[in-house]
């Protein structure tokens with residue numbers, strides 16, 4: 011243990027790089043069997059979890075203080091100061107000014123608190139989401155390969171490295187097969203670098219040492235094993251992490267658009283306030299009163315509650331998507347999702363369940379049926395004799411493991427499910443894999459990659475070494491020179507090739523995924539690709555069923571109705587791809603697809619590819635490599651489409667990055683893919699993408715809803731003030747304190763509730779929104795002007811109706827006149843009532859509220875209940891009456907306001923009915 015402590019305290023990398031593999035393992039008290047579970051637990055307690063503890067964060071107090079330095083806050087603080095001053099300068103002194111000053115300060119404090127809480131909540135959400143993205147490491151413990159959370163790695167752990175894995179700790183390589191790593195995160199160097207197990211002299215600096223791999227880097231290709239030398243903060247990455255405090259700015263265009271709009275409106279408010287100030291002053295108003303009046307106008311127009319509401323709406327969207335298995339890593343993706351026009355999806359696992367079962371084995375010129383479904387090795391292989399050798403070779407060439415039932419779980423596969431199916435079939439044929447591997451242990455491996463589409467293992471028995479190769483049939487067939495038939499091994503002539511291909515097409519045409527299996531003797535365990543994967547003897551083909559996910563058919567239809575094109579881009583064989591595309595509805599019955607293979611793509615330039623995409627609505631890509639996927643994505647983007655693409659492998663990362671929405675698989679994907687993606691599907695299913703698109707559309711719609719809701723009441727607040735100025739009424743029809751009570755009191759919750767609206771009926775029956783369409787489109791502005799103007803007329807009428815019925819000349823009204831106080835209350839209550847009806851109106855642009863359902867958003871009803879309660883308190887509670895200069899309203903007053911206010915909804919219903927009629931006519 012003492013030795014270990016030394017090894018993992020200082021200079022772990024340097025010490026480890028100079029040692030031989032055995033010395034490195036011994037120094038860390040580890041072995042080729044890895045640590046024991048007990049030793050791992052003890053070390054975890056001693057060294058702590060393998061996590062990067064956040065560096066010193068900005069203190070809470072400082073973060074709170076930061077909220078007061080925002081432009082809005084500063085302006086409001088200055089306004090409040092000036093209002094206080096106005097009280098002392100005023101003659102006579104108006105206590106209303108003190109109240110206003112305090113109210114403005116209260117607004118600043120409230121806004122700062124909301125902003126602070128939101129920032130905090132957003133950070134927590136981000137952390138929680140990050141934690142949900144699975145991050146695992148494969149290690150050898152007690153001689154067994156197991157998966158553990160990466161955070162539980164300890165020094166001495168033997169980790170298994172495969173292409174696409176993120177390296178989760180600093181390690182010394184102890185086994186390497188064509189292993190290359192990408193150190194970009196650490197060194198900025200983008201080209202992959204080779205790793206091997208040879209000791210490196212101490213003068214080589216650790217980052218250059220070829221036998222070390224670092225936390226934060228990724229395995230580019232090949233495979234290997236490495237022993238952990240440092241974890242968590244002790245790693246090189248941890249050191250860098252401590253030095254840089256990380257802040258991730260949210261640069262969502264939506265937020266920017268809203269912020270710009272809010273700023274513009276604020277500037278307009280200041281300009282208008284200034285203009286009115288000058289106008290009223292030159293008409294002979296007193297300096298102080300005019301100033302307070304102008305301030306009221308400004309405050310009425312500034313959309314104080316907007317940024318808070320927007321953040322909450324986006325956060326709600328993210329949370330809803332997470333519940334439906336789609337984790338969004340960047341808020342910006344929520345809005346982009348809604349305008350997705352093309353989804354490029356792979357097949358295995360996304361459209362299909364990836365629960366493979368071998369159904370047919372083609373060997374010695376005949377097909378042999380295999381019965382049973384799932385991973386339970388229960389079933390039979392018809393005539394297993396000729397099949398057994400094929401399944402023995404195939405099963406020995408697998409990394410996956412079959413796990414027997416435990417607890418409530420049945421038979422499972424650890425690792426690749428294609429391989430799992432082979433293991434099950436071998437067991438059904440009566441093979442004892444452990445015994446086979448004992449007599450011919452694996453002593454070399456050329457791992458699978460989706461470019462070669464092959465995997466090879468090397469096995470030695472009695473001094474002779476054999477290569478076991480499995481892979482895509484056409485690729486493997488091209489490397490075979492012989493075939494094993496009924497009469498033994500013979501040369502693979504053209505007839506035999508044709509026979510194999512026909513068998514392959516027969517299986518693929520019935521949606522089976524086909525793998526070919528071959529073998530040959532090689533010179534020794536060191537055989538490379540050139541020797542082991544050429545001159546092979548073909549043993550036969552294995553056809554496995556990968557059933558379509560049942561939920562996918564409905565989702566593909568939903569996407570089509572929503573004007574979204576679904577394009578399959580798969581590594582699998584064309585016929586299998588077509589058969590599955592038909593079963594899930596990507597290809598409609600009777601449609602002959604234009605199937606493009608990776609090889610054809612290589613001979614197609616970008617312009618021709620674009621033409622191909624526009625001219626062939628039923629295009630399908632098969633046998634493609636990751637770089638082809640990237641080209642398809644790029645071509646769609648160049649055509650102006652908004653593209654979502656799925657990917658799981660490490661080499662899918664460029665396509666995921668290039669797409670507007672990179673979608674990685676949470677269950678089967680590699681760490682690299684998950685890092686490159688903006689969305690991670692927890693259940694790997696295509697259906698979750700369709701749901702996320704629907705939710706993305708609904709979030710965008712909801713944002714528009716509350717923007718209309720919030721901006722239209724600004725008109726309702728402003729117009730009465732302008733009208734009073736125009737007709738020479740000496741006092742304001744709505745005080746600044748009242749405006750603030752509406753903007754930050756009664757209107758905030760209903761606006762938030764509109765952000766929780768469920769997707770509107772028919773939301774997926776419309777074409778996607780153009781990404782170029784600005785949030786504040788002409789339609790949106792027209793909409794809030796329409797609703798706002800009706801509201802303005804209602805509110806102005808309510809105020810002047812009360813003033814008029816008193817029959818007193820304007821000039822006689824003073825601040826404390828009871829009729830004026832009642833009229834003030836009418837204005838405020840009028841806005842609250844109008845907003846009640848307005849909220850129902852904005853819930854859909856074209857559908858009647860009766861279709862949407864008056865009671866279908868309980869949050870909205872509750873929020874409006876609170877808003878009305880606030881208004882009643884302001885009207886009837888004496889302490890609030892004195893702050894707001896209000897008076898109790900009679901039932902008749904309320905009745906009048908309800909009748910007038912309902913006009914907002916009635917007028918909008920008429921507009922919608924006309925719109926629908928016009929739509930039906932065209």
Ligand SMILES: Nc1ncnc2c1ncn2[C@@H]1O[C@H](COP(=O)(O)OP(=O)(O)OP(=O)(O)O)[C@@H](O)[C@H]1O
Nearest residue numbers: 356357358458460463464465480481482580581582
């Ligand atoms: N473990 C494996 N060993 C050998 N060959 C494999 C293995 N997995 C897949 N293959 C072969 O390589 C081909 C390509 O695999 P790849 O993973 O690129 O795509 P896919 O899984 O078939 O489809 P998709 O891209 O839709 O997920 C497969 O069709 C299969 O023939």
